[in-house]
Amino acid sequence: MDNRTKDIADEYMRLGGHRWAVVDDNIVSTRSWEADTPEAAAFWKARVETLDTDSRRQVELFLPTINAK
Template structure:
């Protein structure tokens, strides 16, 4: 299984027109969602996070 590279994920997401912001808060990550994602970025986001479940 390939390990998850959060930097690669975010770079690809932003390149697709994504507009979410993730902030590290201690041991957790807070994700702020915007309704301005392109359809491609939204699909990439959903597929990426679903794979981690």
């Protein structure tokens, strides 16, 4: 995984993002129980939703996870 995707995930969280990663049978998705700040929501839409599938998956894997460790 490259540093660019980690930097994107870190910036999203710094802006007040509340998404959590969910990994189930190697399928990665996100869940959120709280609304993102407007800044984090705009960042996600502009910087994450526009990524190719593999890069978006990498960003999501750098988010906090709800899976047991």
